[in-house]
Structures are given as structure tokens and as C-alpha cells.
Amino acid sequence: MSEPQPVVSMRRIGKKFGGVTALHDVDLDASAGQVLAIVGDNGAGKSTLIKILTGVYQPTSGSIHLDGKPLEMNSHSDAKALGIDAVYQTLALADDLDPAANMFLGSELTRSFMGIPYLDNKTMRLEAVRVLDERLGVKLRSMDVATESLSGGQRQAVAIARAVYQPDLRVLVMDEPTAALGPQETARTLKLIKVLRDEGLTILLISHSLDDVFEVSDQIQIMRRGRRAGLVKTEDSSPKEVLGMIVGAAEDAA
Numbered sequence: 001m002s003e004p005q006p007v008v009s010m011r012r013i014g015k016k017f018g019g020v021t022a023l024h025d026v027d028l029d030a031s032a033g034q035v036l037a038i039v040g041d042n043g044a045g046k047s048t049l050i051k052i053l054t055g056v057y058q059p060t061s062g063s064i065h066l067d068g069k070p071l072e073m074n075s076h077s078d079a080k081a082l083g084i085d086a087v088y089q090t091l092a093l094a095d096d097l098d099p100a101a102n103m104f105l106g107s108e109l110t111r112s113f114m115g116i117p118y119l120d121n122k123t124m125r126l127e128a129v130r131v132l133d134e135r136l137g138v139k140l141r142s143m144d145v146a147t148e149s150l151s152g153g154q155r156q157a158v159a160i161a162r163a164v165y166q167p168d169l170r171v172l173v174m175d176e177p178t179a180a181l182g183p184q185e186t187a188r189t190l191k192l193i194k195v196l197r198d199e200g201l202t203i204l205l206i207s208h209s210l211d212d213v214f215e216v217s218d219q220i221q222i223m224r225r226g227r228r229a230g231l232v233k234t235e236d237s238s239p240k241e242v243l244g245m246i247v248g249a250a251e252d253a254a
């Protein structure tokens with residue numbers, strides 16, 4: 001079977017922070033309807049790589065292509081406009097607002113009555129339920145609650161709902177989405193990732209949990225000391241092999 005044409009490609013990405021070289025000539029390819037996991041020890045360069053992909057950092061060298069076309073991004077809003085977004089472990093949710101208000105934070109729906117605009121809370125709530133429940137399969141007991149009263153997994157779902165509500169979203173990056181979650185909520189989040197994958201999104205999953213990685217990913221990119229130390233098909237690999245690449249077992253033996 002031939003490999004699908006990648007949606008996003010990063011070529012020979014280098015990144016220096018002053019005297020520190022965080023990334024050396026890193027390549028990355030991710031396809032539609034696939035989960036690419038990115039693994040590696042702390043400091044391996046995972047976050048820097050995906051911050052470059054999401055426009056937060058600019059690379060020192062190298063290029064990024066979307067559907068084969070070179071990209072120029074100067075900010076995260078540039079990336080969002082191109083359909084590349086991220087959900088971070090430290091969720092940027094407003095705790096005192098309800099889930100719908102969080103989903104539409106910064107892009108609130110409005111209507112106007114006799115020329116006076118007002119927030120269309122009713123439609124926002126209906127839309128929030130449509131995305132959370134019908135699309136993501138996440139049922140909240142009530143939509144009339146402060147987001148801080150939700151469980152970690154539900155908060156995660158609200159953050160994901162906000163990202164996937166963008167109609168032209170192509171690439172979703174998730175940096176340690178299950179790090180703060182218990183086993184049940186982790187299972188729910190992994191299910192949600194599969195739903196989005198099946199919708200055809202390109203998903204990049206950074207995770208320390210090889211259990212999670214082996215459960216949901218199609219391919220695994222192993223980062224080590226700012227380089228791509230390996231790229232494997234999940235079904236052809238094993239946690240033992242990937243762990244060996246993370247710690248550089250082969251390199252150390254040589």
C-alpha cells in the first residue's frame with residue numbers, strides 16, 4: 001500500500017535559543033486521518049518542534065509545508081488561520097465561565113435586536129452540546145455550570161471542542177493530553193482522539209505514556225537530544241523497541 005500524501009511536512013527544522021540548539025535538522029510528516037505520536041525524554045525537543053508547527057516559535061532553519069505548499073507563519077494566529085491548532089496540557093479555560101462560553105471564548109456568537117448586538121447564549125449552548133455530545137460523544141450533566149466544576153477529562157473535552165469547532169481545522173496538536181487524568185478519563189480522551197482521527201483530522205500526540213501511544217497512534221516519531229532518533233509504524237513496533245530509541249540504547253551500545 002502506498003503511503004498517503006502528508007498533510008503537513010517539516011523539513012530540516014533547526015531551532016536555536018541563544019547558544020542552545022534545541023532542534024537539529026528535524027523532519028516530520030503527518031497524514032490525514034492518522035495519529036502521529038511524538039515521544040522522547042524531557043528536553044528532547046518535542047514541545048519546541050510542535051510550537052514551530054503551531055506558529056508559536058519561528059524556526060532558525062528549515063521549512064514547513066501544508067498540502068505541499070510552503071508556509072510562512074509569524075504567530076499562532078497565522079497557524080490557526082491555516083487550520084493548525086493545539087490543545088495544551090495547561091488548559092487555557094476560563095474557570096468561572098460555563099462550557100459553552102469557554103468554547104466560544106474570543107469568537108462569541110452575537111445577534112442584534114433593533115440594531116443592538118447581544119450575545120447569542122442560546123445558540124452557543126446548542127452548538128456546544130452539538131459538538132460535545134453529538135460529535136465527540138461527551139455528555140455533561142449540565143451546561144449551566146462553571147467550567148472549574150467539571151472533571152479533568154470534561155475540561156479537556158471542552159478545550160478540544162473549542163479547537164475542533166473551527167470548520168477548516170486540519171491539524172490538531174495535543175501536548176500530553178492525558179498527563180493529569182485518571183485511567184477512566186484517559187480512556188475517554190483516547191476515544192475522543194479516535195473520533196477525530198476517523199473524521200479525517202491529522203493528529204499529533206505528544207505523550208510520555210507508551211500505553212496511550214500504542215493504543216491510538218499510527219506512527220511514532222522518537223525525538224532524542226533535538227534530533228529525530230526514529231520513526232516507526234506502531235503496528236510493526238513495540239514499547240520495548242520505542243523505549244530503547246528514547247534512551248538511545250543502540251547508540252550507547254555502539
Ligand SMILES: Nc1ncnc2c1ncn2[C@@H]1O[C@H](COP(=O)(O)OP(=O)(O)O)[C@@H](O)[C@H]1O
Pocket residue numbers: 017020021022040041042043044045046047048049
Ligand atoms: N524558550 C526557551 N528558551 C531557551 N531554551 C529552551 C526554550 N524552550 C526550550 N528550550 C530548550 O530546548 C530543548 C528542548 O526543549 P523542549 O522542546 O521543551 O523539550 P521536550 O518538550 O521534549 O521536553 C531543551 O534543552 C530546553 O531547555
Ligand SMILES: [Mg+2]
Pocket residue numbers: 046047048
Ligand atoms: Mg515538552
